[in-house]
Amino acid sequence: MKHRNLSVWRNIDKPLVLFYIILSIIGYLIMFSSSFKGSEFQDFVWNSNYGKQLIWLFLTSFLGIVILLIDGNLIKNSSYLIYGVIIFLLFIVLLMPPLKGARSWFYFSGFSFQPSELIKLALSLALAKLLSDVGSKFQDFKTKLKAFLLIIIPSILIALQPDPGTMLVFTCFVFVLYREGLSGNFLLVGLFTVLIAIVGIFLKASNSVFYIGETMVSGIVFFGFFLIIGFIFSFLIIRYFVLPRYRKQKIRSLILIGILGLSISGGINVVYDSVFKDRHRTRFQIMFGIKEDRQGAGYNIYQALSAVGSGEGFGKGFLKGTLSNDKYKHVPEQNTDFIFCVLAEELGFMGSLIFIILYLSMLVRIIAVAERQRSKFTRIYGYCVSGILFFHFMINIAMVIGLAPVIGIPLPFFSKGGSAILSFGLMIFIMLRLDAERKVVLR
Amino acid sequence: MDPFKNRRWVIILIITCVGIIFSLRLFYIQVINHDWSERAAEISLTTENLQPPRGFIYDRNNNLLVGSATLYDLFILPIAVKEKDTVIICDVFNFSRSDFREILNQASSGYNVPYKPSVFIKSMSQLEHAKISPFIGQIPAIHAESKLDRGYPFPIASHLLGYIRRIDENQFQKTRKEDDLFYTKNDFIGITGLENQYEKLLRGERGNINYLKDYAGNKMETVDKTPPKAGKSLLITLDAKLQKLGEDLMKNKIGSIVALEPSTGEVLAMISAPSYNPSLLTGRNFANEFKNLKQNDSLKPLINRPVYNDKYRPGSIFKLVQALIALDEGVITKETGFVCNKNTIGCHNHEKPNSLLKAIKHSCNPYFFHVYKRLIMKNSNGNIFETSRLGLGIWEEKVKSFGFGSPLGIDLPDEKSGFIPNVEFYDRWYGKKRWAFSTIYSNSIGEGEIGVSPIQMANLAAIIANKGFYYTPHVVKKIEDEELSNKYKIKHFTDVEENHFEIITKAMNEVVNNGTGRNARIDSIEVCGKTGTVENKNFNDHSVFISFAPMSKPKIAIAVYVEYGTWGSKWAAPIASLMMEKYINGKLSEKSYQKMLEIQQSVILNKNTKF
Known part of the structure; x- marks a missing residue:
């Protein structure tokens, strides 16, 4: 046991650990600032947004350490089981009372839980398992069909909630499949589709x-x-x-x-x-800038862009925002979907740039880690994690800075929400665990 | 081994591209383009004006004449009115449902918008506000803002002090046109008197305060604050006690009193009768009271007669001016005598006017008819029309050097010029070469076309007291730490030589001691004065008196005008003497006090009062 412990520590990917810790700390501080009401230096209230967030972070760390201690094969072999359980939860959640028009949450005294966050993890595992199984070749139509089914079942369940943001994230598996041999034409066709869609919608909208x-x-x-x-x-x-x-x-x-x-x-x-x-x-x-409805539908994005713009070069300073925290609340959803406003306002362009570099560096690091695996499972899983994080980042930031329409989707490690913190945290920890075994396993 | 291994570069390339696009976009909206930053300021900041307290006004002995009183304006925010509030509001303010609907309607239309508060009750007194303030706390849609109005510890000198009023649309537009951005639509502005004249000093300077607000518009935090600068206080030349006495004496009469300090030109008292209590034109009742004073009172109590009414004929007091000019022109000497011939112009019975002194002492009309004739016809060239034109021109110029015919330049608004008839006037009136001395002789005794304001009459008394010069009369003595304008420190000399004033002063002393003005005698003080009786055809004559005292070193010069008060010595002379005694001795003797009570109780509002 002791020997194994040491071996995990010796073989763990330290840059990735560092990225994760730094982003989690920055994310937590920004989340704290977004919930800041101007008087909470003296009292740390556990039953508040930032208090709950910290509890979730502790829980994630604890579960993460447990994951680091168990055998990677255990995770690998229970992939389908986990997938099945989460799919089941996705069925059950549809029977829950709706909140803000969507049936996405379970409630337990003060805490809420969103199974659609965990399905991203479960789907990654299941997909990795499917594609890495002995005898399955991606070139086979049967494998392609199975992969398609794995993705489409949760997509339908999530569409029923409805939660278009999470559905959109599933598109990221195209990248994974591309890496595993899907024809590059799919990417080109995707790009072509997006371009046609943008031009088409622009022509319609204008x-x-x-x-x-x-x-x-x-x-x-x-x-x-x-x-x-x-x-x-x-x-x-x-x-x-x-x-x-x-x-x-x-x-x-x-x-x-x-x-x-x-x-x-x-x-x-x-x-x-x-x-x-x-x-x-x-x-x-x-x-598209055709309409500027400041008080109506354009309110969110107008306020968000104002907050981002007001950060200017070097920002107003941590906790010193005047638009996007809970004290002033000029930016709605400032601690969930629009949390990037807080960072951009308080840390300015320099802070935003460092954040983008850090974040994307982590993604590239995950890809690098995935590429050095001898285990196909771990590699596919790594690409899944990277893709999911990338899509969240891309859609969320594009929305906040006015490059995409408003789509509700959290920014990993930053947005308020225990399920997301847990889900993204576990994704990274599993990646670390699997990577630590790269020298042990051959397949 | 793995044919797709290089595909990772495609994926990394895509990630990098997205990072670069986002960075460029952020660089644009955060660093290059400042629009969003400005919009953020617009969203999060709110600026509020701070009203400075208006400057106070003190009399020459530092008594507070105009201070402040707190008022409250009630504001209503239509979108925040809830159904249950309606009941409370109607109950507290005694509105009917339809009244209230009307109020909400007004607060949401025109310049007002439902999501901004607008005034619905103006100028509530402190007492009224105290009664309803507990209810206001319960209704979020209503809030009160305090405002400083004027308060008057001594309710005197209303005309001179003037009043303030909420700025109206015309004035507001006018100030904006003049680039004066001080006022908001709810501010007070000085309308008359000193309040108007010194408006820019009294109002002070606005401050402002910048708040950070939250999404609902609540003020959260002060960013910066420029405190308002209080208006400057004025120390004025008025003597409150003298003013009060003057107002008491003029009760139930129509007319003016102006008292000056000859050695400085300071206005010691300025009474316009009938008067009004300045406190009436404050607070919530302003509109009603103003209407009463302005429209419903035929005696026009709002007019400041001492400077505004320049249609007064001066009457016999003008003989002093005629005598001085005649002496200076050399057409008479102090020994010159004339026969009191009542055929030319009416007169009363008195001893022979065989010297200038006796003529003034008895105010002999025929004497001054001849004096004026000599003045006008001085340079006789055979043609009476030409001669008259020439004579009148010289006369007019000298009369004007006494401050007649043009505004003196007192620091009060609306000062009128008065009128001294001249060649052009008569040419227009009668036609060229159609008038001569015989047409215009009534000027000789201060009748005819001459128009003089009471301040000019008092100034005449000051000129004689000073033996030939005057300072521009003024009301403000000191503006906080600023020194008085040099304009009021310049001696204005008349065109008459100083040595001619001696005999006039002596004659004026005789008037009071043994002549027509015996009613103005004060036992302890040598008084100089001159009566005037301004003729009215069908009504009682006006009673006029100008005077100064003490004779040797004059401290006060005064003019009293009592409309329809019959002859000069009847009312104007005793009023003037009481004023002077009060000012010089600081109190009235027992005898004078009785006289004061008697005058105070007399009513002279009717044009034909029987005495």
């Missing part, structure tokens, strides 16, 4: 119109024509400039892309008009 001759057409229809003309040109180029033996293949992909592009822009045309509600439309309009 109500732009174009003229073809004398006929007035809406922007999206014009965009459709534009795409068709683009494909005809590409087709002609292939027809006359590509060697005949490659022609058939190129034309086939061209047709696929063409159909995809047209169906996406067509889909947006329909979805934007009939599926989206007014508030969604307004969010997009605000994001």
Whole structure:
């Protein structure tokens, strides 16, 4: 036992531990500042946001140390079990009374718990297990289908809550699958889809119109024509400039892309008009700067950007914010989704930059750690962790600085919320545990 | 071994790109573009104006004349009014439901918006506020703001002090046009008297305070504060006790008293009758009281007659000016005598006016008819029209050197010029070469077209007391630590040589001792004076008296004008003597006290009062 202990300590990845500790401390302090009411230096109240957060941090550390002490194989082998339990919880939570319009929480006297936070961890484990099993090859259609099912079941359950932010995070598994051999075309197609979607939604949101001759057409229809003309040109180029033996293949992909592009822009045309509600439309309009609804739908983002901007170069100083803490509350949700405002306001651009560098360095470190594994399971798991953290970071910050519409999603290690703190903490600890065994296991 | 190992670089590249995009975006909104920072200040800061207390006014003996009283304005915030509040509010303020609806409506329309508080009860007194303040605490939609109004420990000198009032829309726009950003729409501004004249000194300087507010607009923390600078206090030249006596004497009469200190030009007392209590024009009742004083009182108590009413004919007191000019022009000497011929102009029976002294002593009209004739016709060239024009021109210039015909420049608003008729005036009136001495002779005894304000009459007394010069009369003695403007330290000399004043002074002393002004005698003091009886065709004449004392070293010069008070010695002379005795001796003798009571009780409001 003693020997094993030492071996964990010797083989643990110290840079990653350091990143985790530093980010957790900064995150906690920022969370403390966001809940700061101006009078709590004397009294530390346990039954407050920051008090509960600290309890969750302690609990996470405790569970983390336990994880470091148990055998990695145990974790690996109980992957499906954990996945199953969390899926079960996701079913149960749908029977709970809704809060803020979503059935996402369990309550126990003062504490609340969100199973959708843990599913990210469970899904990572299950996916790693599936793809690393002996005999399963990613190239097989069967494996692909299983992976797809693993992802789609919790997605549906979360969609029912509803919690679009978490659903969006599941997109990150594309990166994992890409690393494991999914065709790069998927990334390109994804990029293409995003671009078409952005242009399409912009055209819809701005109500732009174009003229073809004398006929007035809406922007999206014009965009459709534009795409068709683009494909005809590409087709002609292939027809006359590509060697005949490659022609058939190129034309086939061209047709696929063409159909995809047209169906996406067509889909947006329909979805934007009939599926989206007014508030969604307004969010997009605000994001594109077409509308500035300061008192209404644009309130959150306007206040958030003001807080971020007011941090200027070096910030107002820790606990000295005047917009985004609990004392002034100009920024709504300042200790959950908009917590980055507190950091940006109090620590300024320098603080924000250091934060971004630290955060992304940790992600790269996780990838580096994953890449040095001989165990396929650990590598896939590492990519899952990195991808999940990256997507949270990307969506959350983009929303706060006005590059994406408002989507409720926490910033790992910063946002208030025990389930998230626990879930992200355990992800890292499991990663550390598995990595510490890299020299022991061969597979 | 692993064909996809290099794919990690693609993923790391994507992560790095996102990091760079975010950093650039943050650099833009935090460092390059300051719009968001400014918006943040707009969101989190609120500035509040701090009203400075208005300067006080003290009399020459440091008695407080104008101090302050606290008022309360009640504000209502329409969006915060709850159903249960309505019941309490209607109960506390005695509103009916529809009254209250009207109030809410007003507080939400026009310039007012429902999410900002607006005034719904103005100028509540301290006592009224104390009664309702416990209820206000229960209603979050209502709050009170205190305000400093004027308070008057001695309710005297209302005309001279003037009043303040909430700024109206016209004045507000006017001040904005003049780039004067001091006022808010709820502020007081001086309208008349010293309050108006010294408005910019009395009002002080505004301060402001910057608060950090929370999302609901609550003030959380003070960022910085510029305290307001209190208005400057004025020490004025008025003697409160003398002023009070003057106001008592003029009770139930119409007219003016102006008392000056000849050696400085300081105004010792300035009474305009009928008067009003300055406390009436404060607080909540301002509007009602103002309406009563302004519209419902035919005697126009708001007018400050001593400076504003310049249509008064001076009457016989003007003979002093005629005598001085005639002496200076050399058309008479002090030994010159004329026959009292009542054919030319009316007179009363008196001893022969065989010297200037006797003529003044008895106020002989025909004597001064001849004096004026000699003045006007001095440079006779055969043509009476030409001669008159020439004579009148010289005369007008000399009269104006006594401060007549133009404002003296006292530090009070609305001072009128008075009027000395001149060549152009008569040319316009009668036509060129259509008038001569015979047309204008009534000027000789201070009748005719001459118009003089009481302050100018008092100034005439001061000129004679000073033997030929005057200081511009003024009311403010000291502005806190500032010295008085040099404007009030310049001697203004008349065009008449100093040596001619001796005989006039002597004659004025004779007037009081043995002549028409015997009612003005004071046992212990040598008084110089001159009566005036200003003719009214169908009503009683006006009673006028100017005077100074003591004769050798004058301390006070005074002019009294009692409208419809018959002849000069009847009312004006005794009033003047009481004022002078009070000022010089500090008290009234027993005999004078009885006289004072008698005058105080007399009512002269009717134009035909029988005496």
